[in-house]
Amino acid sequence: MKHKIIVTGGLGFIGSHTVVCLHEAGFEPIIIDNLSNSEASAMDGIEQLIGYKPIWANIDVNDKAALGNVIKEHQPQGVIHFAAFKAVGESVEKPLTYYRNNVGGLITLMEVLKEENIDNLVFSSSCTVYGEPDEIPVKESTQTKMAESPYGATKQIGEIILKDNANWLNTQCLRYFNPIGAHESGFIGELPIGVPNNLIPYLTQTVAGIRKELTVFGDDYNTTDGTCIRDYIHVMDLAEAHVFAINRLINGEQKEPFEVFNIGTGNGSSVLEVIQAFEKANGIPVPHKIGPRRAGDVIQVWAETTKVEHVLGWKAKRTLETMLKDAWNWQTKLS
Ligand code: UFG
Numbered sequence: 001m002k003h004k005i006i007v008t009g010g011l012g013f014i015g016s017h018t019v020v021c022l023h024e025a026g027f028e029p030i031i032i033d034n035l036s037n038s039e040a041s042a043m044d045g046i047e048q049l050i051g052y053k054p055i056w057a058n059i060d061v062n063d064k065a066a067l068g069n070v071i072k073e074h075q076p077q078g079v080i081h082f083a084a085f086k087a088v089g090e091s092v093e094k095p096l097t098y099y100r101n102n103v104g105g106l107i108t109l110m111e112v113l114k115e116e117n118i119d120n121l122v123f124s125s126s127c128t129v130y131g132e133p134d135e136i137p138v139k140e141s142t143q144t145k146m147a148e149s150p151y152g153a154t155k156q157i158g159e160i161i162l163k164d165n166a167n168w169l170n171t172q173c174l175r176y177f178n179p180i181g182a183h184e185s186g187f188i189g190e191l192p193i194g195v196p197n198n199l200i201p202y203l204t205q206t207v208a209g210i211r212k213e214l215t216v217f218g219d220d221y222n223t224t225d226g227t228c229i230r231d232y233i234h235v236m237d238l239a240e241a242h243v244f245a246i247n248r249l250i251n252g253e254q255k256e257p258f259e260v261f262n263i264g265t266g267n268g269s270s271v272l273e274v275i276q277a278f279e280k281a282n283g284i285p286v287p288h289k290i291g292p293r294r295a296g297d298v299i300q301v302w303a304e305t306t307k308v309e310h311v312l313g314w315k316a317k318r319t320l321e322t323m324l325k326d327a328w329n330w331q332t333k334l335s
Contacts, residue, residue, distance in 0.1 A: 002026060002027055002028040003026075003028065003076075003077040004027070004029075004074050004075070004076040005027045005028070005076055005080060006071060006078075007022070007030065007031050007032070007080045008061050008105075009038070009081070009082030009124075010030075010033050010056070010082070011033040011038040011040065011056070012037060012083075013189070013190040014124070014238060014239060015038075015080075015082040016045065016046055017182075017239035018080060018082070019031060019050075020046060021236070021239040021242065024050075030054060030055045031054050031056040031057070032057050032061065032083065033058065034058055034059055034061075035058065037193065042188060046188060048185070048187045049183065049185060049187050061105035061108060062100070062105050064108045067109065068112045068115065071113070071118065075116070077246075077250050078118070078120030079113065079120070079121050080121075080122040080242055080245075081106065081123055083105060084106075085098050085101050085102060086151065090151075091149050091150040092150060095150035098150045099150065099154060102158065103158065106123075106161060106162075110161070110162075110165060110169065114168060119170050120249035121162070121169055121170070121171045121172070122171070122172045122174060122249070123158060123159070123171055123173045123174065124176065125155050125159055125173050125174060125260070126175060127175050127176065127177045127303065128147070128148070128155060129144045129145075129147070129152065129159065130301060131148060131152075132298050133145070133298075136301060137231075137266060137302050137303055138262065138302070138304060139262075139304040139306075140175070140260045149296060159173055166256075166258045167257070169257065170254050170257050170258075171257065171259070172246075172259055172261065172312075173259065173261070174242070174260075175260060175303075177230065177232070177263065177301070178231060179232075179234075179235045180199075180200040180232050180233070180327055181234040181324070181327050182326045182327055182329065182330035183235075183330075184322075184326050186326075186329045189326075189330030189334070190330070195211075199271065200324075200327050202214055203274075203275070204327050204328055204330075205331065206286065206287055207282075207285075207331070208331050213287040213289055214286060215290075216271050216272065216289070216290050216291060217291060218290075218294070221293075223299060224270060225273070227272045228298070228300060229268040229269065229300035229301070229302065230268065231264035231269075231302035231303050232265070232269055232274065232320060232323060233264050233323075234316065234318035234323045234326070237316040237317055238263055238316075241261070241263045244314040259311075261308040261311070261312050262307070262308055264305060265302075266302060266303055267302060267320075268300060269320055277320050277324055280321070281320075281325045281328075
């Protein structure tokens with residue numbers, strides 16, 4: 001019998017790649033996703049990769065009765081909780097929607113887990129909890145800052161809620177840096193709805209001719225070339241980190257009930273470096289111009305990865321070049 005793992009948000013960008021990795025690692029992923037920011041077509045891509053369609057419940061994580069029924073029926077060994085809204089700008093416009101979905105959804109899920117005596121959870125957190133950090137690279141122990149947006153606040157609050165429940169729940173809290181790329185097959189990838197906010201989907205849509213040109217948000221920052229620096233990580237490396245986390249929980253290797261790991265590569269790249277790397281990797285120019293700064297952008301952040309490498313035993317393997325090749329391969333299959 002395969003261990004069952006519930007994956008909330010399993011049809012989303014990171015969720016769909018994690019479903020594939022869980023299957024490859026010998027687990028049976030069970031998907032919960034209400035398509036609020038994903039498309040059912042992700043299931044076709046998953047099927048092409050793993051040979052079958054995993055069980056999928058089209059329910060909202062805020063629907064306690066429905067969520068309870070699925071979890072009761074499957075009695076999973078653990079849950080990976082991706083289901084959440086993630087657009088920083090939108091969260092400023094609709095803070096209550098974000099608190100309801102991201103914080104409310106987590107609480108509802110935890111209530112169900114408690115009732116069903118399920119005590120293993122992997123939580124999607126974000127490097128946004130560090131804000132504009134005082135030290136770079138950021139360590140898991142680096143002081144977190146006041147959240148810059150309601151979205152960021154929902155991640156900080158989520159971490160607090162989980163820590164406060166460490167007397168019965170074991171959590172692996174993964175702080176993602178900037179996930180990009182797609183499965184190398186091009187069968188699954190990111191499906192941004194509307195005009196993308198994030199750099200890579202905007203860039204690939206520009207190269208595909210869907211957008212006129214990419215605007216680089218500011219080149220007058222105090223960085224090597226004046227543009228912001230991020231730790232971009234291949235979504236497959238990120239997905240694989242979840243398998244390490246779930247194994248750590250199931251095997252009882254966790255040293256503390258609430259553990260935090262940075263999921264990044266440890267390398268920072270500027271916006272202009274990403275554009276140049278894309279052009280080099282794919283041999284196509286990226287039409288772009290320099291524009292004003294975007295409100296709320298952190299200047300530079302990348303991960304210290306010593307803890308995740310030594311304690312969780314995971315390390316990102318894929319290069320920026322691979323990330324950008326795979327992102328473009330996915331875009332060409334979409335357009
Ligand atoms: N950028 C541009 N032009 C664009 C889009 C982005 O120059 O059209 C720049 C941004 O200014 C930033 C970099 O590209 O310097 C990366 O921007 P993204 O929007 O791709 O990613 P962010 O780092 O802003 O946000 C990501 C996640 C959030 C998370 C945040 C934490 O999308 O969910 O990291 O820092 F909260």
